[in-house]
Amino acid sequence: MPPNAGKLPPHRGREVGKTLAFILPILESITSGPEKASRRTGYGRPPIILVLLPTRELAKQVFTDFKYYGDAVGLTSCCLYGGGGASISPQTVELKRGVDIVVGAVGRVKDHIERGNLDFSSLKFRILDEADEMLRQGFVEDVEYILGKVNDANKVQTVLFSATLPAWVNHIASQFLKVNKKTVDLVGVEVMKASENVRHIIMPCSSSARYQVIPDIIRHHSSGGRTIIFTETKDYCSELAGVLPGARPLHGDIQQSQREATLAGFRSGKFMTLVATNVAARGLDIHDVQLIIQCEPPRDVDDYIHRSGRTGRAGNSGVAITLYEPRKANISKLEREAGVVFEHVSAPQPSDIAKAAGVDAAEAILQVSDSVIPVFKSAAEDLLNNSDLSPVELLAKALAKSIGYTEIKQRSLLTSMENYVTVLLEAGRPIYTPSFAYGVLRRFLPEEKVESVRGLALTADKRCAVFDVAIDDLDTFLAGIICHVLFYGLLC
Template identity: 65%
Template sequence: MEVVDDDEIENPYSLSNFRLSKPLKDALISKGIKALFPIQAMTFNDVFDGCDLVGRARTGQGKTLAFVLPIVESLVNGRTKALRKTGHGRLPSVLVLLPTRELATQVLADFQVYGGAVGLSACSVYGGAPFHSQISSLNRGVDIVVGTPGRVKDLLEKGVLKLGSLLFRVLDEADEMLKMGFMDDVKLILEKVDDFNKVQTLLFSATLPNWVKEISRTFLKPAKKTIDLVSDQKMKASTSVRHIVIPCSSSAMADLIPDIIRCYASGGRSIVFTETKEFASRLSGLLTGARPLHGDIQQTQREVTLKGFRSGKFMTLVATNVAARGLDINDVQLIIQCEPPRDVEAYIHRSGRTGRAGNTGIAVMLYDPKKASVNKIERDSGVKFEHLSAPQPADVAKAVGVETAEAITQISNSVIPSFKDAAEELLSTSGLSAVEIIAKALAKAAGYSDIKERSLLTGMEGCVTLLLEVGGKEIYNPTFVYTMLKRFLPEQKANEVMGVALTADKRGAVFDVQADDLETFLVGSESATGVSLDVVKTLPPLEERDMFRGRQGYGGGSRFGGRGGRGGGYSDRSTAALITSAMLRPILSPFSPENQIFNEFVIETG
């Protein structure tokens, strides 16, 4: 007799509340699973009882087991048990279609664990791997086939894969298969079943574009069930993830990313997403112990890489979109996106690689305020971004210092006699206290010889971020920032400022200067009436690119034609102010009262 804990009775999602056989329960418990996730619980009975189903859920909510568990249980103890073929050379009972090889490998692993627990066999078929091994598996006979549309289509056309005994077909990540251009292949595969009333069809998709809806209408039974854990809710990204955005220039990225990992990964695994394969390879070479994952890497090596990442052989994976969907790797603590993706769905799926299966995680997105906007992603995904500055080297050093101190305590006492005389000599002659000497020793052990400044705006080391304000007046254009700076600085020095960005309230502008030039800028500003220049301690909210372009009217029209903010070039008003500024500036003394009045005119009309 099976003993059921009181906690299991109180939890409606506990395993004891579902028609799961003991071998399957034992397999789940061995993986630390004592209760189903909502999407799994809500779909189990419908799938087990034979209903066609459309399922939607946020990424990371256990969608794979939502079809694996009821299918496996149905084949061995449910309504399809008597229909399943057995013996050598048997045709498959289940076909699962997925968009990527990595996702196919992952889903296969789940079928091998849970299907294997009840005596079912499974194989995967996908491009980039030899045909002969996949054909051999099919010829021997298999219960479950997991594959990508292209390779499944090829095997069907070769006559190796036959669907005459099919009982289940699953479309997982259907919207992604649409994006990857698999529409025709998927439709052809689905049409290979003569009577779809004899086959149970399950469709899972994060979104429901028109093509997915058409597939649902055409190939699923009219009485299909729909389980929607997303609906029209605005919040589509994972709620268990902390979403952070950090301004960063492309040139600072390679130096900044290691420090973000040190500050936010908490010793767990990290995935860094890049937009190009070339940058993924280059960045992985700069990060200690990292490995790249992208489409140019041979499939066998990609599988070795994923295995090493899962096992903890290395802790940082640098990947392109090939790894963005479907990967379910435990303890991914940190996701870093090197720039905002092209669409909000990509952000949701990338950030969804952390905070999975009830865990929490952190997703950091880097962006250049002058080139990209995060407003649309924030609005469409429903997340609330934390706008933070780049981790400062001093803060990173403190974190590293704690780790180094812990490591030093692990060093054998046998080394003390060999270094004791040198330590005593240093203590007596250096003029430093014992604590100060130990601090320097920790810094040396951690690889630090000095602590540099780092820009809050671009993440560049050796730079300081300044805030320029002009007596509370609005600043409409970065051009005026340079104009103001040239009033109290040599033109060459003013032109050396970097990354000029306006504040969201238009009452100021921030920019970077070399740390060595900081004193020159601050002293110079003291002679400028109505101008304040301060070192930024916390980066203020910034006006983003889409907002800036809309108001300034940058676009495809004539440079001096059109109306501001409508995409037709500079507005007449701001153009007149700029031309007037250029004509009158040489006439006026830089800090005369007349010039101060003129400054206000330019700012107000710019």
């Protein structure tokens, strides 16, 4: 076995994943087993190991492990990936000099094959990692092209890893693996389900309210740990990261060097909030992620399972919160397919966040040196003598000011919009369609007020409608209809 077999690379301090499960046996076979006699050495030698991955980040991570253990037994490794400013020339030089192990992203490996830089005549092992993700990202033809470059599959051992088994994965297993292939199922025949170590929360939130809600969610649910926020598009990823204090973006259009620096900074705790597309959903080795936020329910249930699985790892617990607009999302379908029962939780109210921040501010005040008291004592006495407020009330104001609160806004329970309140409409008869509810409102209210309603939805029993109105318009609505007002525990 390699001399480093009992240790882990520096960045893999507490988790041994499936990567080592195939690295160590392969290296053992090449250095001490039946493949040792046929191993070629010298300048220009072709690779004996090929590892294919769907993304640059995964390729870099797996390469780090192969290089760490390969170096220990005298095997050279190279990593092939493109995009983000990664030049192909240095990789070409490495391949022409000769390497034993090639780890690469699908697109760049294909590019090198087409340029004549890769020779698989001596290949003994090929590994496809995250095969189902290769399908999802549209690499079907590229993977089949690369696998087809091995003339005799019986001379190559192929290992295929996949979280799920869609038809295409079964197809390539039948087409490119040996006839006597073995299937190892580590999760049983059940459909893949979300982690039971994770608290799965669904939270109503309109797209326009996300910027105000997400910082409060992080303060309330992250417990001071790392947070990953998933977005559906690269543009929104960059936009959201730009407005969240201390956050950094991660997506495919960012230069590779910057992506690597971002991941390193997040792992080390240099910053605690990462905003990412699906490039961070699978395989990346990031410890101590306490909170996952998905800005909207993903289109694919597998995406939900993998994203929420970034927390609650290695026996730890975690929280996964999905924001949704009630009228647009089919939450019951996601629950059924992911095998979870969501907790329906409203967004943290600004008053709750302020209370928690006030406790922290009070503790911080006690840490201030007594030497500052003489400097500020005169101003404090003048404030007490010239104010109608009690000392406790003045201190409360001082605490609020110290943490940036000059007012406390209300937040609706339905859309999480600030300075809106959620109203429950009872019509005295079933309400089967939103248009019927709007018709009821038009009987009592001017058209411009009806048009100002936000997020109208029907209750499950079809007996009521709920919607948001601006706090300034609440009296107008209450004067015109019989209703219950629901906001932060107040029922009228």
